[in-house]
Amino acid sequence: VSLLFHTAWENAEVWRAALRDALDGEAVEPLEGGGEADVAVVWNAPPRAFAAVPRLKLVCSLGAGVDHLLSLSPVLPGDIRFSRLVDPVMAERMALHVLAVVLRRHRNLDLFERQQRDRHWRRLFHDDAADTTVAVLGQGSLGRPVAAALAAAGFKVVGWARSPRTDLSWPVYSGMDGLHEAVAGAAFVVAVLPLTAETRSILSAPLFAMMRPGAYLVNVGRGEQMVARDLLDALDAGRLSGAALDAFESEPLPPESPLWSRREILITPHVASLSNPATGARAIAAEICRFRSEGILRNEVFCDRQY
Ligand code: GLV
Numbered sequence: 001v002s003l004l005f006h007t008a009w010e011n012a013e014v015w016r017a018a019l020r021d022a023l024d025g026e027a028v029e030p031l032e033g034g035g036e037a038d039v040a041v042v043w044n045a046p047p048r049a050f051a052a053v054p055r056l057k058l059v060c061s062l063g064a065g066v067d068h069l070l071s072l073s074p075v076l077p078g079d080i081r082f083s084r085l086v087d088p089v090m091a092e093r094m095a096l097h098v099l100a101v102v103l104r105r106h107r108n109l110d111l112f113e114r115q116q117r118d119r120h121w122r123r124l125f126h127d128d129a130a131d132t133t134v135a136v137l138g139q140g141s142l143g144r145p146v147a148a149a150l151a152a153a154g155f156k157v158v159g160w161a162r163s164p165r166t167d168l169s170w171p172v173y174s175g176m177d178g179l180h181e182a183v184a185g186a187a188f189v190v191a192v193l194p195l196t197a198e199t200r201s202i203l204s205a206p207l208f209a210m211m212r213p214g215a216y217l218v219n220v221g222r223g224e225q226m227v228a229r230d231l232l233d234a235l236d237a238g239r240l241s242g243a244a245l246d247a248f249e250s251e252p253l254p255p256e257s258p259l260w261s262r263r264e265i266l267i268t269p270h271v272a273s274l275s276n277p278a279t280g281a282r283a284i285a286a287e288i289c290r291f292r293s294e295g296i297l298r299n300e301v302f303c304d305r306q307y
Helices: 012-022 089-104 109-118 143-152 175-184 207-208 228-236 276-292
Strands: 002-006 027-030 039-042 058-061 081-083 135-138 154-161 172-174 188-191 213-221 240-245 265-267
Touching: 002 012, 012 027, 012 109, 012 276, 039 276, 058 143, 058 276, 081 276, 089 109, 089 143, 089 188, 089 213, 089 276, 135 143, 135 175, 143 154, 154 175, 172 175, 175 207, 207 228
Parallel strands: 002 027, 002 039, 039 058, 058 081, 135 154, 135 188, 154 172, 188 213, 213 240, 240 265
Antiparallel strands: none
16 A cells, blocks of 8 residues: 655655654655555645546645645545544644743733833733633634643633534633624634634634724634734724734735734744644554544544535
């Protein structure tokens, strides 16, 4: 058996070796070559690369995001299944990234760094975490650990998800009606959402109008979820106090983007939760083995709900 593989990431060779090891030496071949493989493991593969893979049954994502897989589904045979990468290491990376950017703003570290540049000594005060609400939009395999880490740090956490859930130790609002309730009292709104028709452009003027004046936005999902013009307007109007953004509609973020020069905005170059080859390859291998032996996927992506 062999596995087909495609990514333009700089660590492609590390991934390829890790997948081979995790699958007991199975050959890992370039997707472009086609072949008899039943499984492809990809990130942003061009649809035409699948033309010569007649036996393909499963496509696995090298990352947590699956918008790149869903964009393939219209051109692939309808019975091909899709799987996302769920890895506790990525969950921890995401949780710590969000905790870091929330604490940076909450504890005024951004302002102290600016003051230090001017040798300016001025005490600033902050609310206690217990009096500070963070709304976490998205309660999936990354949103839940983010919420848990914030709760463990002492913040009041509320969640928002597509469908209701009551199995978590923080309240979770759901549906478009619940969005207002979720964000209205929050000092921080953190978006950890998959890109779907419903979440595209969700971080825009209507949501900003629901948020508490002076609230801070964190987006670690997809750039297409945010309307940059609306964010800039909300900052200008003082509706929002700032934002930490990790994902952009166009990456790398073009030098001419007005987001770069706003000091209330922290820009990170899509690093919040990088996939980790060693543990990620083991998680993908386990999913492939389950699929091959029992036809079961633990982390299946459903085209109708788009995640
Ligand atoms: C990164 O954006 C990912 O989806 O894993």
